[in-house]
Amino acid sequence: MVANEARLWSSLGTMNGSVKKAVIPAAGLGTRFLPATKTVPKEMLPIVDKPIILYNIEECIRAGIEDVILVAGRGKSAIEDFFDTSYEVEDVLLKAGKTELLERVQSVKDKINIISIRQKEAKGLGHAVYIAQPVIGDEPFAVLLGDEIMIETEECKSAIGDLVDLTQKNGKSTVAVMPVEKADVSKYGIIECTEKSENLWEVSAVVEKPSLESAPSQLALPGRYVFGPEILSALRDTKPGKNGEIQLTDAMTQVAKSEGLLATVLKSRRFDAGDKFGYLQANIEMGLENAEVKEKLQHYLKQLASTL
Ligand code: G1P
Numbered sequence: 001m002v003a004n005e006a007r008l009w010s011s012l013g014t015m016n017g018s019v020k021k022a023v024i025p026a027a028g029l030g031t032r033f034l035p036a037t038k039t040v041p042k043e044m045l046p047i048v049d050k051p052i053i054l055y056n057i058e059e060c061i062r063a064g065i066e067d068v069i070l071v072a073g074r075g076k077s078a079i080e081d082f083f084d085t086s087y088e089v090e091d092v093l094l095k096a097g098k099t100e101l102l103e104r105v106q107s108v109k110d111k112i113n114i115i116s117i118r119q120k121e122a123k124g125l126g127h128a129v130y131i132a133q134p135v136i137g138d139e140p141f142a143v144l145l146g147d148e149i150m151i152e153t154e155e156c157k158s159a160i161g162d163l164v165d166l167t168q169k170n171g172k173s174t175v176a177v178m179p180v181e182k183a184d185v186s187k188y189g190i191i192e193c194t195e196k197s198e199n200l201w202e203v204s205a206v207v208e209k210p211s212l213e214s215a216p217s218q219l220a221l222p223g224r225y226v227f228g229p230e231i232l233s234a235l236r237d238t239k240p241g242k243n244g245e246i247q248l249t250d251a252m253t254q255v256a257k258s259e260g261l262l263a264t265v266l267k268s269r270r271f272d273a274g275d276k277f278g279y280l281q282a283n284i285e286m287g288l289e290n291a292e293v294k295e296k297l298q299h300y301l302k303q304l305a306s307t308l
Contacts, residue, residue: 047286181218
């Protein structure tokens with residue numbers, strides 16, 4: 001085992017081999033969903049009856065994560081309020097005897113701590129992760145990009161949980177990748193890699209939103225990462241890159257070259273809820289699984305399809 005791996009192992013060892021903290025950057029302006037996101041944070045837009053952010057938080061809970069660090073910008077206080085007690089709503093539900101709904105409203109807040117940090121300037125994803133450093137300290141941690149929703153399946157209970165397991169097993173930072181069409185490589189961070197073992201890739205560099213000609217592969221980052229603390233030192237020294245922003249992918253290239261970085265294709269069910277089409281897909285598919293509306297929705301979709 002090389003010295004750097006040993007260091008990550010020892011930092012994992014001091015916390016019984018588990019990753020307890022996750023960063024969720026939530027400072028984006030949500031311009032793709034304007035005007036809806038003029039006053040409502042995009043993280044609070046509902047998929048059926050749950051806000052997008054709650055899917056991310058539940059994925060963290062299933063991975064055994066205890067503290068979520070929300071890196072939010074201005075106008076995002078509705079997210080903090082969501083994870084707080086809502087006396088008025090809870091009192092109304094209690095008095096109306098709606099105990100099941102009351103339990104749903106209360107369920108998350110005791111299972112996880114939400115720590116909120118303000119990103120005062122929009123300097124990029126890398127900057128958003130870096131400013132969580134005082135809370136992360138010197139521990140491995142997870143990063144989840146909220147636009148992407150990962151739904152629990154039999155094969156994959158928690159997308160971030162699978163990465164936590166692989167990080168612990170291999171002693172290296174590990175990120176999720178997914179194969180994308182050629183037309184889509186310029187929308188994502190793309191990895192340059194060699195296959196180490198079945199579905200485990202050794203990353204040598206990461207390129208932020210490359211053109212098709214310069215893309216090193218078609219394996220894209222869907223926004224799930226587990227890093228050792230060395231990513232924070234790399235971020236500290238990262239200069240603004242693509243679009244003048246401090247890019248997480250640039251710091252990842254540094255880590256790939258020093259400590260090493262692994263990637264794996266997740267078996268999770270995923271929706272890109274940051275995109276209008278992906279958001280609608282998520283609502284339809286999750287609606288078809290919602291006991292209250294599934295039959296009506298099925299019937300409606302069949303009828304609608306026959307008219308198209
Ligand atoms: C960000 C990251 C990119 C990643 C993508 C996943 O880009 O910079 O590397 O592939 O999220 O959604 P954004 O979509 O925020 O521009």
